[in-house]
Structures are given as C-alpha cells and as structure tokens.
Amino acid sequence: MSLEQLFFAVLVANLVGFGGLSSLPILRNQIAAAGMPADTLLLHALAVGQMSPGPNGLYLIAVGYFVADLPGVAVATAGLLIPPVLVLLLERLRVRLLHLSRFRAALHSLSLTVVALLVNSSINLAQHASTDVFGGVMVAIGAVLLLRAAPPILAIAFAVVAGLLIY
C-alpha cells in the first residue's frame, strides 16, 4: 500500500464516518483492496488504539504505523485532520441545513448504514480472532467488559494475563 493510497484510505474512511470505529468498514475494504491482510492488521491497530489515550478513532494512527512506519503515521495524521475542519462550514450552514427534511433524512439514513457496516466488520473481526475456543471466549469477555464500562486498558491487561496462563 503506497503512502498516497494510505492517505486517501484514511481520508475517505474519515469523511464518510462519524468518529469512533465508524471508519473501520471503509478502511477494511481499502486495505483488503491493496492486497494486505486487513483483519489481522486492523485487530493489531485496534489493540494499540485501545491502549492509547484520546479518541477511539486514533487506531488509524496505528494503522498508518503498521502499513508504512513513521511516514505512514504522518500520512494518517493528515487524513485525520482534514475532515474535522469541515465543522467551520457546518457551523455556518447548520440552521439552514437542519431545517431541510431531506438533509436530516440523509444524515439518519447514512448513520444507519455506517452502523450496519460496522456490525458487519465487527462480526468479521470477531470471527477472525476466534481461531480457537479460547479466542471465542476472549471475544465474548472483551465485549461484555466494554459494555459494562470497564476501562479498556484493564481489559487488555486481563487478556495478557489470561493468554500467559492458558498458553
């Protein structure tokens, strides 16, 4: 995957996503199209992203690092910074746009699609990680811990200890 491809993949994934992991489906598609092992790479990047401070969307920085080292980080950062600037445009247009039924409808329809795509990608990631019974159990534990608002860093520490004990 070239730096240009990485930049556009991160940029497009961010432009059509609305934060968090919503950029994941587009990115997965673009990484796979570049012939890279998308699920493995994304799982490693998500693991790093969950250990880091700041928004969940920063897993994209880890994607940049794993694809192209520090130049990849720079390119991913550029792709991350551009879409939020659109808030200045939205600030000017918001009252006018939010009174338009079609705009509100398009936003809601888009959010339903993004979440549907995210569910699809998450199921794929869970299948990819569940190579054995232990993997499947840890996927379930990870989901339950996050839903119970456990700090991600503690869940990851638990996973490390469990992995050391089982293997």
Next chain:
Amino acid sequence: MKKRLFSDDREIYRWLIVLVEFAFIGVTSFGGGSATVAAMRQLCSRRGWLSEREFVDTLVLSKLTPGISILAQALLIGRAAGGAAGMVAGPVGLLVPSIAITVLLARLYEWVSAIPWAAGPLHSVTAVTAGFAVALSLQFMKDVLNRSRVALNAGIFVIYLALSYVIHNPLLLMGLAIAAALAVPSLFDDAEAGSEDATQDGEASVEP
C-alpha cells in the same frame, strides 16, 4: 459573560494555554471518546471558556461533522478560547501526545510480537479487542435505533445490514442509503413524521 483568560497585554499567549491544556487532556484521557469529552467539558468550565449551552452547541456541531468529532470540537473550543491560533492549538495539542504514545505503543507491540512466548497473550489481546469492536457496534446500534419509530428504524437497519453482505463496496451502500433518504425522506426523518423528539428548533438532539 465569559471569564477573561488573561489581561489584554498577555492575550497573545492564549493559544499557548489552549495548547498546554489540550495536550494534558491528550496525555491523560484514557477510556476513549467519552473520557475526552468529559475532560474538555471540565476544562471549559474551569477556564470559563464556554458556557454549558455553548459547550453543548460545539458538541452537536462536532457530532454532525465527518471524521473524529472530538477533533472538530477541540477546534471550536480552541477558537473560542484563543482565536485563530487557538483553533489550531486545540486539535494539535490534543493529537500530538496521543499520537506520540500510540506510536510508542505500536513499536512496543511490534517488538513484543517477535517474541515467541508472546504469541498466546497477543492472540488473547486481539480477541479481546475484537470483542471491543463488537461492543462498540452494539452501542452505536442502540444510539441510532433509540429514537421514535423503533420498528421502522430497526427494519431499515436490518435491510442495510443484509445489503452489506451483498454489496461489498461500503461507499456504494452509503450512496444508496443517501439516495433512498432523498427519494423518501418521510421514512427516515422523524420530524417530518411528527415526532416530538426530533429536531424542532434547528438543532440535533445530542446528549451532552
């Protein structure tokens, strides 16, 4: 009335304060987006940069913006606190330490991956991370379905989910979703259907 950050002769340094404050959030806000938003809210309140109402306004706008909404919100808060320079200092302050820590962790992760006995723990970590992705999807799902006309929204969601297994290009599916909304807005817009909890005064309903 907003509290003055500095006397007029030191206003030039406002952006520096914005940079430092956001950098501190960038270093300490473990726990994802909600932890970062909570820290930014405390910061605005402590420094008197934004009123509660103004903070919610920035939150609503940033939620509508593509990309990482927290960066958009940091941009708006930075501008309110330190003008054009503050607008740059907010997102940069938030990102730089987080990126530095992410890169260090990625390097550490790469190094650990090469150790033979680390295969088990890493398998365990990636599995837990996949579980996080599933949980976050469920939380997102709850957010988008938790409004009026739940059955209709759930039905449309299921159709989109089924389509995602047939149409493998996410951008194409999103294009179809926008086209469907533009063709039949009443299916997707609660306000047009007469809902009470839909946007009535020109603002999206977002919990602070």
